[in-house]
Amino acid sequence: MTVSDRSLSHDPYNIIITGVGGQGNVMASRVLGTMLVTKGYHVTIGETFGPSQRGGSVMSHLRISRTSSWSPQIPEYGAHLIASLEPAEATRVFAQYGNPDVIVICNTRPIYPVTVIRGEASYPSVDDIQKSLSTLAADTTFIDATDEAQKLGNSILANIIILGAICGKGVLPIDREGFRRAISERVKEEQIAVNVRAFDLGTELSSR
Amino acid sequence: MSYLTDTREGAVHLLMGNEAIVRGALEAGIRVAAGYPGTPSSEIIESFSKVAEQQDLYAEWSTNEKVALEVSAAASFAGLRTMCVMKQNGVNVASDFLLHLASSGTRGGMVLVACDDPGALSSVNEGESRIFARLVEIPLLEPGDFQEAKDLTRWAFELSEELGNVVLLRSVTRMSHASGNVTYGPLVRATTQARFRYDGPLFDPECGPVISMIVGASKLQHEPQQEKIRKAALIFEDCPFNTYTGPEKPELLVITSSACNLYSREAINILQAGERVGILKLATTWPLPPKLMQKYLSTADRILIVEEVLPVLEEQIKILYAEMVSELGAKTFFGKNSGHLPSTGELNPDFVITAISSILDISYSPVSQSFAGQARELASISAANRGLTFCPGCPHRASFWTIHNALELDGRNGFVCGDIGCYVMGTLPSGFSTVKTLHSMGSGTGIASGFGKLKQFGMDQPVISVCGDSTFFHAAMPALANAVHQRSPLTMVILDNSGTAMTGFQPHPGSSENVLGEDAPALDIEAICRAMGARVEIEDPFDLEATRAAFHRLIELEEGAKVLILKQPCALSPERRYTKGFEMSIDEEVCLGENCGCNRLCTRIFGCPGIIWDDKKGVSRIDELICVGCGVCADICPAGAIRKGEVS
Ligand code: SF4
Ligand code: SF4
Numbered sequence: 001m002t003v004s005d006r007s008l009s010h011d012p013y014n015i016i017i018t019g020v021g022g023q024g025n026v027m028a029s030r031v032l033g034t035m036l037v038t039k040g041y042h043v044t045i046g047e048t049f050g051p052s053q054r055g056g057s058v059m060s061h062l063r064i065s066r067t068s069s070w071s072p073q074i075p076e077y078g079a080h081l082i083a084s085l086e087p088a089e090a091t092r093v094f095a096q097y098g099n100p101d102v103i104v105i106c107n108t109r110p111i112y113p114v115t116v117i118r119g120e121a122s123y124p125s126v127d128d129i130q131k132s133l134s135t136l137a138a139d140t141t142f143i144d145a146t147d148e149a150q151k152l153g154n155s156i157l158a159n160i161i162i163l164g165a166i167c168g169k170g171v172l173p174i175d176r177e178g179f180r181r182a183i184s185e186r187v188k189e190e191q192i193a194v195n196v197r198a199f200d201l202g203t204e205l206s207s208r
Numbered sequence: 209m210s211y212l213t214d215t216r217e218g219a220v221h222l223l224m225g226n227e228a229i230v231r232g233a234l235e236a237g238i239r240v241a242a243g244y245p246g247t248p249s250s251e252i253i254e255s256f257s258k259v260a261e262q263q264d265l266y267a268e269w270s271t272n273e274k275v276a277l278e279v280s281a282a283a284s285f286a287g288l289r290t291m292c293v294m295k296q297n298g299v300n301v302a303s304d305f306l307l308h309l310a311s312s313g314t315r316g317g318m319v320l321v322a323c324d325d326p327g328a329l330s331s332v333n334e335g336e337s338r339i340f341a342r343l344v345e346i347p348l349l350e351p352g353d354f355q356e357a358k359d360l361t362r363w364a365f366e367l368s369e370e371l372g373n374v375v376l377l378r379s380v381t382r383m384s385h386a387s388g389n390v391t392y393g394p395l396v397r398a399t400t401q402a403r404f405r406y407d408g409p410l411f412d413p414e415c416g417p418v419i420s421m422i423v424g425a426s427k428l429q430h431e432p433q434q435e436k437i438r439k440a441a442l443i444f445e446d447c448p449f450n451t452y453t454g455p456e457k458p459e460l461l462v463i464t465s466s467a468c469n470l471y472s473r474e475a476i477n478i479l480q481a482g483e484r485v486g487i488l489k490l491a492t493t494w495p496l497p498p499k500l501m502q503k504y505l506s507t508a509d510r511i512l513i514v515e516e517v518l519p520v521l522e523e524q525i526k527i528l529y530a531e532m533v534s535e536l537g538a539k540t541f542f543g544k545n546s547g548h549l550p551s552t553g554e555l556n557p558d559f560v561i562t563a564i565s566s567i568l569d570i571s572y573s574p575v576s577q578s579f580a581g582q583a584r585e586l587a588s589i590s591a592a593n594r595g596l597t598f599c600p601g602c603p604h605r606a607s608f609w610t611i612h613n614a615l616e617l618d619g620r621n622g623f624v625c626g627d628i629g630c631y632v633m634g635t636l637p638s639g640f641s642t643v644k645t646l647h648s649m650g651s652g653t654g655i656a657s658g659f660g661k662l663k664q665f666g667m668d669q670p671v672i673s674v675c676g677d678s679t680f681f682h683a684a685m686p687a688l689a690n691a692v693h694q695r696s697p698l699t700m701v702i703l704d705n706s707g708t709a710m711t712g713f714q715p716h717p718g719s720s721e722n723v724l725g726e727d728a729p730a731l732d733i734e735a736i737c738r739a740m741g742a743r744v745e746i747e748d749p750f751d752l753e754a755t756r757a758a759f760h761r762l763i764e765l766e767e768g769a770k771v772l773i774l775k776q777p778c779a780l781s782p783e784r785r786y787t788k789g790f791e792m793s794i795d796e797e798v799c800l801g802e803n804c805g806c807n808r809l810c811t812r813i814f815g816c817p818g819i820i821w822d823d824k825k826g827v828s829r830i831d832e833l834i835c836v837g838c839g840v841c842a843d844i845c846p847a848g849a850i851r852k853g854e855v856s
Contacts, residue, residue, distance in 0.1 A: 020594070030222070030387070037222040037389060044354075044470075045222070045387040055597045055817055069353050071470040072386030075478060075557040077574040088591045095587035099575050111834070112820050113594040114638060117811050119821060121592035132586045136579070146833070155833050185211075 009171065012044075012065040014074045017162070018093045019085030020111045021056050024159035027186065028083075029060035032163060034182040035174045036064055046072025055114065057089055064172070081171065082137075083162050085145070086111050087129045094133065103139045105165045105206060106130075107158055109146035141165060143205050149198065157198040164202020176200065213259050215395050223390040225357045225383040226251040229321060231390065232361025233291050234263060236317065237398030240283035241267045242276040244682065245711040246295030247330040248384040249323035253293055254714075257723040263397060269714050269723045272649070272682040273298035274305050277320065281309055284318040284374075285418050286402035289365050296324040296335040297648065301683070303340060308420035309374055310344040311429050313413055313436075316400070317365030318374045323384045326516035327554030330381070332628050332646070334552070338520045341376045341494045345433055347440040348494035349377045352449075352469035354388030360449050360491055362393070367443065371436045372413050378493075380516065382467040382554065437495055444497035452504060454486025460567055461508035463525060465490045468514045468555055475560035479570050493521055501528050505536055512563060513543035516555045542567055597638035600818040601784070601836035603705055603776035604631050604639070607749040609814065609844070611672065611701065612640040614759045622670030622763060624701075625652040625659065627684070629676040629710045630778075631703055638815055643674065650675065650683025653700050657687055657769075660696030670763045671698045678708040678716040680733055685740075691769040692741045699762045699770045700742070702733060703749075705778035713781055737771040749774040752843050779836055788837035791853040792818070792830045798849035799827040814844050 015032070019025045026047055033043040046061040063070040079097040083105045084090035090106045098104075108126050115121040126142070134140040143165055149157035160183075167174050176199060183195045211221050212231055223231065230252055233241070241256040243249065256267040266283075270276035273294040280292035294302060299322050306320070322337035341348035349364055351357040361377060368375045408415030411428060421429055444450070454461075462485060464472045469489045476485050488504045490496070505511065505525075513522040522543045529536065542548045548563040549555065565572050598605040608631075615622040626634050626643035627650060634643035645655050656673035675684045680702055691698055707713040715721055715728070722728040737744045745762060747755045755774060762770040777784050802808060810828050811821045818835030819828050828849070842850045 022599075033222050033387060037220065042389050043222055043387070046382060047385055047387075055599070056594050069355075069388040069470070071474040071557050072382050072388075072467065073471070073556040075474060075561065075574070077580070091587045091589075092591035095583045095591075098583050100579060109833075112817070112831075113592045114597045114815055114817065115592045115595055117817060117820060118637070118815055119808065119812050123592065124590050129586075129590050132590075136583060136586070150833075 008064060008066070010080055011067065012063040012070045013172070014079050015062040015064070015081045015083065015166070016059060016074065016079050016093055016097055017062070017083045018057065018059045018089045020089065021058050023085040024156050025058050025060055025085060028159040028163050029062055031179070031182045031186065032166070032174070033062060034185070035178040036172070038178060038181065039173055041065065042068055044069045044072055057092060059093060081105070081166065081169070083166055085159060085162060087126045088123065090133065091129060094136070098137060100136070101138050103169055103171065104133055104137045105141045105143065105162060105169070106133070107145040107162060108142050109144070109158070141206050143202070145202070148201055152194055152198055157194065160195050160198035161202035161205070164199035165206035167199070168203040168206030170207070176203070210259050212255055213262055213395060214392060217392060217394045219392045220389055221392070222387050223354060223358070224251060224385060224387045225354055225379055226385070227255055228354050228357035228390050229361045229377070229379065230255040231392065232358040233319070233365070234259065235358070235393050235395055236362045236365040237289055237396045237400070238291055238365070239265050239288040239398050239400065240280060240290040241265065241293065242270050242279040243293030244270055244273045244276050244298055245708045245714040246298055247711050248325060248381040249293050249295045249321065250711045250714065252321060253723060260724055267723055269716065271717055273302040277302040277305050277309065280318060281314065283402070284314040284316040286316065286404045288316040288400055288402055289398065290316060291319045291321060293321045295331065296322055296337045297331065297333070298322070299337045299340050300335065301649070303344070306340065307344045310346045311433055312418050312420040313372045313433070314368060314374050315372070315414070317368040319361065319364045319368060319377050320374055321377045321379065323379045323381070325381050327381070329554070332632065334517050336518050336520065337376070337378055338493065339518070345437055346373055347371070347375050347437065347492070349375060349491055350466040350493050351377070351379065351383060352465060352489045352491060354386070354390050356449060356491065357383060358390050363449070367440070370443070371440055373433070373436050378466070380467050386467070441495040441497050444492035444495070445499050447492050447497070449491030450489070450497070450500060452486060452488050455483060456507065458486035458508045459484045460510045460512055460564065461486050461488060461504060462512045462514055463488045463490065463521065464514040465493050465521065466515070468516060471555055471557045471560045472514050474557040475564055478557065478561060479564055479572060481564060481568065481570065484568060485564060490521070494524065496524050496528055498528055501525065502532050502536070505529060505532070505539065509538070510540050510542065510567060512548065512567060513541065514549065514555065514560055517552065519544040519551070595638065596633055596636060597815065597817060598630065598633055599779040600816055600834050601779040601838035602630070603749045603774065603778070604634070604703055605816060606752065606840045607701065607703055607755070607774045608634050608639040608642045610749065610752055610755045610759060612642040614756050614763070615642070615670070618670065618760070618763060620668065620670055622672060624672045624674055625656040626673070627652040627675040627679050629679055631674055631676060634674065648683070649679050650687050653684045653687035653691065653698070656698040656700070657691035657694065657696045660691065660698045661694060663697065672701060672763065673698060674701045674703055676709070677702065677704040677706065677718050677733060681717045681731070685736070688737065688742065688769060688771070689740055695768055697767055697769070699772060702771060702773045704733060704773050704775040705781065707778055707781055709778040709780065713778065734773055742769045742771045744771045744773065746773040746775060749776050750838060750840055752840065779838070788855050790837040790839045791855050792835050792837055792839070792841070793851050793853060794828050794830055795849045795851060796825065796827045798847055800847050801826040801828070810841055810845055810850065814841060816841055
């Protein structure tokens with residue numbers, strides 16, 4: 001089966017990309033959305049920004065459908081795939097939108113909330129988070145996306161690695177070529193190659 | 209070429225609601241757009257500016273929303289199509305002129321776009337702009353999805369011209385900032401020339417002088433204005449954007465608009481209640497077209513009205529129903545007043561699911577109780593509340609640090625009156641809880657000016673206000689003028705980070721470039737304050753010692769209005785972003801952690817996210833990914849453990 005006729009397991013197919021302000025979450029969801037619109041899908045993206053840029057939680061909801069636009073907010077417990085750029089955020093989103101069939105992809109690099117920095121709250125080990133999530137979700141993949149992105153020269157590329165990881169799961173009709181086209185509209189010419197490399201890396205890490 | 213100006217009719221693009229509004233205006237041949245930045249509206253003017261040259265249109269960020277409306281109105285008076293854009297709070301600012309404009313009427317099509325923020329996701333309140341449509345008697349339109357955000361906008365210009373009045377188009381955060389597929393119509397490149405005709409008789413809508421009212425003669429214009437509203441209701445009877453889907457005789461009729469249309473559709477789909485529930489989606493929400501309403505109200509005995517935030521639609525429908533009750537018979541209404549939907553905050557599909565399932569007695573549970581419990585518990589252990597905080601390297605953190613400490617040291621219970629912007633966080637622990645009053649743009653200084661005059665009634669606390677540079681021009685200048693003229697003893701701190709930071713760094717009259725990227729004369733805040741007669745000092749907030757000294761000097765002066773300008777660019781500004789000032793490090797040998805008697809000052813109190821507490825080692829550590837190297841923390845550590853190094 002080729003990528004383009006891979007059909008969606010659910011319609012609408014619901015994806016949440018989450019993280020902390022400034023991690024490039026909005027960019028990732030727009031690139032993914034563009035890739036799917038190009039393939040003829042209806043995509044609805046709901047996102048919040050604003051003060052969230054100042055260290056708050058941010059979340060993008062993507063609805064992918066053959067037939068129509070859907071609400072920019074996914075109903076509770078209604079996600080099919082949760083991709084998180086930060087481990088604690090994965091659990092926050094899971095509590096509201098997770099279900100026993102969900103696929104979770106998560107970056108391992110924590111960003112400590114101010115409450116933790118101030119010593120008013122604690123942050124558990126990422127291993128514990130991973131263990132708990134894997135008992136609740138159908139499929140969990142944890143990736144050191146920030147470390148890998150730093151190796152590529154810029155920690156912000158963690159979002160693209162996670163995007164590649166979504167592709168690697170094989171649940172969406174997307175591919176590397178589509179990514180190259182979509183990213184070309186958003187970054188400077190000389191940055192396209194490193195973005196594609198990040199995407200490939202993510203695909204490889206999640207399909208292992 | 210921007211995807212916004214794709215000339216291929218029928219092309220499909222993934223557009224943000226705000227971009228869809230822009231595309232609709234471009235298809236209508238808009239020539240002038242003006243606004244003041246505010247989330248969730250800001251992308252509209254930004255998008256116009258990107259295509260301005262190509263489409264031969266003019267866009268500006270005005271000093272405030274009232275001025276934006278005036279600039280936009282001028283274009284209409286000269287026969288051009290024009291749009292004015294703001295967030296909900298801005299409509300309050302513009303409302304003085306809006307009331308007059310609604311009375312004088314317009315010429316070229318004029319659309320006022322107000323982006324409300326139900327749930328106050330990025331606002332200090334969830335104000336309702338819809339009520340202004342009734343208050344000033346102009347028609348109100350609300351798009352129900354992304355395609356309609358474009359198409360309805362295009363139509364709004366025609367409606368405005370047909371009525372000769374400004375039209376209010378209301379969006380909400382989940383429409384403005386959400387994205388969906390939009391199919392393009394033909395793009396026109398407007399060629400209308402601007403010409404203001406004023407030589408006809410007074411009140412002539414085409415060629416007379418444009419005036420709102422003459423004292424005592426208001427009836428002359430109020431009656432024709434109401435005639436326009438009656439005409440709008442007639443046009444709305446056949447408006448193609450009011451749609452119905454569902455069975456002919458539903459058990460429950462949902463009446464909704466805007467993003468709530470998407471939530472309602474979703475809820476009906478999930479509950480598989482499409483055979484039982486119909487949706488009347490309204491795009492024209494004021495005035496409501498009576499015949500259309502009667503037709504659909506007659507189809508069902510139970511009616512659920514889904515809207516956010518206030519029951520504006522609900523109340524209008526009930527008024528109409530009261531007038532038709534003899535024909536329609538008994539009905540039951542559900543919505544906010546019945547308690548089936550919350551009366552504050554934004555809605556979502558789940559609220560609508562709950563309402564419909566309780567009315568129709570459908571049981572619905574997406575996951576088991578035990579799964580939900582386990583998932584919630586995991587989040588409660590792992591996901592501590594993130595709270596809001598200033599960015600790493602934000603000059604405001606340094607400013608509030610100094611102000612807070614200086615006020616403590618001063619010991620006279622001085623306090624700060626604040627404004628809105630990133631520095632609202634001055635009310636929170638991340639701003640050391642320094643700010644004690646907070647309202648609208650410019651109010652901090654206005655309130656401080658009032659507090660200052662309470663000396664004669666025994667008030668002896670030093671009074672301080674803070675405002676940002678964009679806010680200074682927006683609304684704080686008149687407040688400072690007042691303080692100077694009334695000899696009110698206050699210290700106004702202008703947190704000048706060179707841009708409208710909160711909403712994404714838009715230029716303002718103090719910037720040397722406008723939204724179109726052209727050179728612009730930058731107004732000098734320091735010179736303005738001096739010219740107003742205030743005593744002015746200017747410092748770099750990253751220089752904690754100099755700032756502290758200046759602040760003390762000013763608050764100790766008993767007389768008159770004093771201004772301290774703290775100038776340092778926003779950490780997210782183009783000039784500072786991605787450039788590290790210093791390579792920071794913490795000497796583990798010197799850092800005393802819990803034992804230093806400083807109560808872990810750097811992490812527990814100062815709280816820059818660039819410093820983290822290493823629990824195992826019992827020392828603080830710099831998070832090299834997050835720290836931007838502003839160097840301020842080096843000056844706050846009493847043990848001298850934090851070091852500034854050169855960037856390699
Ligand atoms: S955006 Fe600028 S002003 Fe706002 S918190 Fe960040 S650095 Fe400070
Ligand atoms: S130098 Fe210190 S205060 Fe500045 S960003 Fe880094 S950790 Fe924060």
